[in-house]
Amino acid sequence: MALPKRIIKETERLMAEPVKGISAVPHEDNLRYFDVTIDGPGQSPYEGGVFKLELFLPDDYPMTPPKIRFLTKIYHPNIDRLGRICLDVLKSNWSPALQIRTILLSIQALLGAPNPDDPLANDVAQKWKEDEKGAIETARQWTEQYAKP
């Protein structure tokens, strides 16, 4: 099946006007599959890290949201061991008017503002609530260890 106009347009714009701190490059042999990197936001324990993600646009995109997963290990209450992300706009709050660009921005924002009350990684969220300082320190160490370019 030919690539829908929407995906072509989104890709073009991502290339022409990249978002600061975010890159998304489609695979040559599968234009629905993107290699993504997100820079850890300043003033967060992820600062200085570059996080790799994979993004896939399913056949019925944009009726269903893109599938996104962290490839780089990250210590975050809303991201589990397999890199899956707990973010409302990727699930129940998805709207076909949202785009790759907006979703990646939301993920970047999630790194800047972890939400331990809506956890995916239960153990991390627990730690975050009990000992925020310690959790942030761990997140920083993981960034140092796994996310350094």
Next chain:
Amino acid sequence: MKFGHRFKETLKKEGFPPDWVESAISYSQLKKCINRLTNELAELGLEPETLRKLLKHVEDYNAANRGDDDRPLEYLLSGEQDDGESEKKPESNQLFHPKLLFYVNESTGELDSAHLNEETRHKLQLLALETGMSNVRVVEEPQPTESDIPPSSPTSGIRRRAGYRTVEVPLTSDSEFFSRLAAELSGLEDLQEREEKRMHAEIEQLGRQVARLTDPDRRASRKIINTWREIFQVYVESGIFFGTTEVDHGGHDAETAAERFQRFASIVAEKGLVDRLKGSENLRALNRFMGINREILQGLRFGEINRTAMTKILKKFDKQSGLGVRSTFPRRIEYPEFSEHLAKAVCAEVHTQILSSVPQLDDYSCPMCMDIKWRPVRLRCEHTFCIRCLIVMQTNKQHYCPLCREKTVIDACSDNLDTELAAFLKKWFPQEVKQKQRYNEHMAGVDQYGEVYTDKCCVM
């Protein structure tokens, strides 16, 4: 090169209209005022060094945010009107009565500060004691009761202090300086208003002309319409005066804008767009369009150099007189937002009056498939989509509008077809409409007969 000279040269060289040049900040005149003021102060024994020392002391106090009760002196820009926040925007023709005041203890004759060195204090005391004899005069302040003293606010007019005399040093050149500057600023504001009106008319006229030249109903050729469309598209993408991307937003300075304009012009030339505009009327219109942009650029540049002139002259005022006025000045007189304001207003007009004459496809793309909104369906929430996306949403039981999340998708039917918009799209984008129509029909076939349909007629 000295700024004054450079300023004069720029005003001469840039080809500004004569009435602009006349309205410019009179840097050299203001400089003369400052020289006279310095002489006045020197005659009173208040050399810049002394004043600076005193004001440094005042500043230290303000910085430390302690009560300002023993500030030895004040330089107020406008005594009468100086009641703080309520006077944020003074009348532009307001006269300025700057006051240099200091305080002397009535009983001891001590100057109201222990933080000055002996020499300075002595000098000021002498000045105060000479009251009435020389040109220093003493203002007798009525003795206020304790409760009358307002809670110390640094902007509140002439503060009254129990047991102190306020000594005012009469100066004339500073009034002259500020009155002159204020008058010039208000002159600049008037000029800006005039220019805005003039350009408004010019833009409106050009807008009508472009609309006529590109009207499909008047049999404008497709080639001409597309050429104008492309020119305007490049124009918008060039973001000459304002950035439109996430990284670059907000107004540009004259230098950036000039660069972008240059780039815009060269892209238009490279793409051979000028050659494609057949007929002298089209070319004339394009020239006018370029001319309007050049005028906006000039306005930006003019505003910038005047703003710089104002900053520089105030700096000079402080440096040579020692009166430390810069920190309080911006609240008293605002520099008219000549450049940005004019550029913003005029750019908005260029968009609404000229660019809108030739609709761009991007403004009529469906938020879901990003293709042209054909056939257009208007939901109850007023959001429009192409009919193909509506069908997809309905089959997938996506009941809510993707844009506002209102439950408006579910009850949309053929009544929601927007015939007016449909006619408009057909008029301006016949090619794209045809293509999308074919696509929609094809997809309807896929819906009906399944994916095999795709294999049979791969027309995409």
